[in-house]
Amino acid sequence: MANLSVNLCGVSLKNPVIAASGTFGFGREFNELYDIGTIGGVSTKGMTLQPRLGNPVPRIAESRGVILNAVGLQNPGVEHFIAEDLAWLKSTGTCVIANVAGQTLEDYQAICARLDGLVDMIELNISCPNVKSGGMAFGIKPETVEAVTVQAKKGLKKTPLIVKLSPNVENIAVNARAAENGGADCVSLVNTFTGMAIDIEKRRPIIANNTGGVSGAGIKPIAVRMVYEVANAVKIPVIGMGGITCAEDAIEFLMAGATAVQVGTANFTDPYAMPKIISGLNAWCDSHGVASVAELVGTLQMNGK
Amino acid sequence: MKDYQATVVKNEEIARGICEITFRLQETAKVRPGQFGAISVGGVHLLRRPIAVCKAEGNEVTFCYQIKGDGTKKLKNVGAGSVLNVLMPLGNGFFVEENEKKVALVGGGVGIFPLVSVVRAYANEKEISSFIGFRNAGAVCALEEFEKSAKFVAVTDDGSFGEKMNSVQAFEKALAEGYRPDVILSCGPTPMLRALKAVAVRENIPCYVSLEERMGCGIGACLVCVCNLTNGARARVCKDGPVFNANEVNL
Ligand SMILES: Cc1cc2nc3c(=O)[nH]c(=O)nc-3n(C[C@H](O)[C@H](O)[C@H](O)COP(=O)(O)OP(=O)(O)OC[C@H]3O[C@@H](n4cnc5c(N)ncnc54)[C@H](O)[C@@H]3O)c2cc1C
Ligand SMILES: Cc1cc2nc3c(=O)[nH]c(=O)nc-3n(C[C@H](O)[C@H](O)[C@H](O)COP(=O)(O)O)c2cc1C
Ligand code: FES
Numbered sequence: 157m158a159n160l161s162v163n164l165c166g167v168s169l170k171n172p173v174i175a176a177s178g179t180f181g182f183g184r185e186f187n188e189l190y191d192i193g194t195i196g197g198v199s200t201k202g203m204t205l206q207p208r209l210g211n212p213v214p215r216i217a218e219s220r221g222v223i224l225n226a227v228g229l230q231n232p233g234v235e236h237f238i239a240e241d242l243a244w245l246k247s248t249g250t251c252v253i254a255n256v257a258g259q260t261l262e263d264y265q266a267i268c269a270r271l272d273g274l275v276d277m278i279e280l281n282i283s284c285p286n287v288k289s290g291g292m293a294f295g296i297k298p299e300t301v302e303a304v305t306v307q308a309k310k311g312l313k314k315t316p317l318i319v320k321l322s323p324n325v326e327n328i329a330v331n332a333r334a335a336e337n338g339g340a341d342c343v344s345l346v347n348t349f350t351g352m353a354i355d356i357e358k359r360r361p362i363i364a365n366n367t368g369g370v371s372g373a374g375i376k377p378i379a380v381r382m383v384y385e386v387a388n389a390v391k392i393p394v395i396g397m398g399g400i401t402c403a404e405d406a407i408e409f410l411m412a413g414a415t416a417v418q419v420g421t422a423n424f425t426d427p428y429a430m431p432k433i434i435s436g437l438n439a440w441c442d443s444h445g446v447a448s449v450a451e452l453v454g455t456l457q458m459n460g461k
Numbered sequence: 462m463k464d465y466q467a468t469v470v471k472n473e474e475i476a477r478g479i480c481e482i483t484f485r486l487q488e489t490a491k492v493r494p495g496q497f498g499a500i501s502v503g504g505v506h507l508l509r510r511p512i513a514v515c516k517a518e519g520n521e522v523t524f525c526y527q528i529k530g531d532g533t534k535k536l537k538n539v540g541a542g543s544v545l546n547v548l549m550p551l552g553n554g555f556f557v558e559e560n561e562k563k564v565a566l567v568g569g570g571v572g573i574f575p576l577v578s579v580v581r582a583y584a585n586e587k588e589i590s591s592f593i594g595f596r597n598a599g600a601v602c603a604l605e606e607f608e609k610s611a612k613f614v615a616v617t618d619d620g621s622f623g624e625k626m627n628s629v630q631a632f633e634k635a636l637a638e639g640y641r642p643d644v645i646l647s648c649g650p651t652p653m654l655r656a657l658k659a660v661a662v663r664e665n666i667p668c669y670v671s672l673e674e675r676m677g678c679g680i681g682a683c684l685v686c687v688c689n690l691t692n693g694a695r696a697r698v699c700k701d702g703p704v705f706n707a708n709e710v711n712l
Contacts, residue, residue: 178683178684179677179678179682179683180682180683181681181682181683181684184681184682185678185680185681185682185700186680186682188462188680189462189463189464189680201684209695210684210687210695213674213675213686213687213688214674214675215675215684215685215686215687216508216675216676216677216685217675218506218507218508218532220505221505221507222507223507223508223677225677225683225685227683227684227685230684230687230695231684372507373507421507423678423682424507424508424509424677424678424679424683425501425507425508425509426464426501426546427464427548427678427680428464
């Protein structure tokens with residue numbers, strides 16, 4: 157048995173495998189399949205101050221090796237989460253990460269203030285490509301990444317802040333540094349890549365929103381490269397994600413410099429993906445004489461160096 | 462709900478473009494009529510295909526699917542002995558109340574398949590009348606299942622089998638002849654369900670419809686598969702449905 161626990165800016169996780177926001181709800185449905193207390197953490201569905209109905213359907217499409225989604229941040233609102241789901245989710249013993257979004261800088265501060273001290277970590281979604289105003293705007297330019305981080309931190313006294321980076325940018329390492337300068341305790345990446353899939357019979361995009369966020373196995377090499385660049389640009393810990401399907405995929409991200417990983421789309425392909433990744437990590441560490449998974453973080457040796 | 466490692470027993474074409482696949486599970490799955498399974502076709506297909514359970518007998522479960530896109534094309538080529546992951550049973554399914562004795566089933570296209578499971582579950586205790594529509598004679602299948610109902614009418618859009626009409630028209634024709642069910646259970650294309658809902662509202666007969674929507678997780682976690690409720694809220698087709706009271710959904 158390898159030691160799988162990791163420490164993310166003072167928060168200790170049983171193992172480095174976290175459910176990615178939007179693919180796992182608030183954990184209740186997957187808990188019908190397995191005890192979600194066994195996974196490192198759960199990043200909740202992206203929440204806003206007020207409930208949101210989200211986009212029209214279809215909200216999802218498939219393309220070889222990837223999927224596209226445009227849910228549009230449908231969520232019951234942060235108060236509903238606090239009243240109905242929070243206590244239960246904490247009782248499972250998993251690390252509770254509240255994923256939050258807003259339309260304005262003030263929204264970000266207010267929702268962070270509301271959740272401060274109630275959850276283990278807060279993950280700022282500044283990169284959701286589906287919401288017309290807000291979302292996208294903050295995550296694109298380094299200046300707004302820094303500004304929204306500063307503002308969110310104003311609402312926080314206790315809970316560490318993760319800033320989730322969009323990959324649809326000029327230089328993701330620059331944006332990661334902007335988040336760090338703004339006071340982020342951690343960064344996570346990648347959110348989805350903006351894409352389109354077309355129904356050629358109808359000559360229309362499949363998704364009602366026209367464009368959607370691309371995720372799943374096919375984006376992994378791009379995500380690994382970005383995690384490597386970001387991990388080398390900041391001192392704060394990095395959470396890596398994008399197309400992770402198995403333990404070996406997770407290990408690539410750890411070696412590239414991520415302290416923990418998130419798993420999203422793979423939960424759709426195989427609802428037991430996360431427990432399998434966790435046991436696979438343990439087996440890999442054991443068979444490679446690695447006593448603690450934390451030893452793998454950032455151990456990548458670049459060719460020619 | 463379980464993710465079964467399901468062994469294919471047989472997989473064959475039963476009508477033009479329609480296949481029937483039977484799996485053997487490790488145990489007897491408790492399935493309500495109208496529930497569905499999420500079948501993994503593997504490879505580059507990251508999403509599972511939601512397909513209604515047609516029959517569940519002992520350790521065997523049968524689905525009927527239309528070959529539509531890449532995933533169902535791939536499914537067609539899966540041979541006996543192969544093992545696929547099938548997450549099931551999913552969704553709420555059809556419920557028939559104790560006092561609802563006369564049950565009308567109205568189905569069109571692949572929407573007839575979830576209704577097969579209703580016939581199988583209730584044929585002995587209820588008076589079932591089935592109104593089933595196909596595109597044409599080539600698509601006709603599953604008649605032997607619907608023949609177990611007390612009354613059974615099959616029609617086609619082009620009149621190449623049975624009368625030339627759709628299943629809602631066949632149902633309306635029976636109403637005009639004095640038939641009156643206690644409840645209507647239905648599945649089919651949205652325009653068909655919309656027409657049926659109008660009839661049910663006019664006649665004041667309770668009506669339940671099974672909806673289709675593209676899915677991500679299939680278990681209620683991702684909010685990908687929603688439909689609009691008449692009260693302004695949105696519901697998950699995979700978990701709150703696929704069966705809804707027709708009066709409570711916007712079609
Ligand atoms: C609850 C439920 C029960 C169903 N029962 C049956 C059944 O018994 N028999 C049958 O033939 N079909 C049924 N369908 C429709 C069936 O799911 C689609 O025809 C099938 O997923 C198409 O897959 P594909 O790979 O051929 O198409 P592709 O176009 O390659 O599929 C791409 C993606 O879109 C999804 N998709 C495409 N069309 C539909 C659709 N109409 N509904 C939902 N998802 C879709 C696919 O699942 C896949 O994720 C049901 C759908 C739902 C929601
Ligand atoms: C259906 C769906 C909904 C998502 N919703 C959110 C969200 O609300 N907030 C967020 O920060 N990311 C959201 N994401 C992005 C994922 O958390 C993750 O960053 C992305 O999918 C890449 O990881 P993957 O390839 O493992 O899925 C969503 C992804 C999917 C597929
Ligand atoms: S498919 Fe995920 S909620 Fe229905």
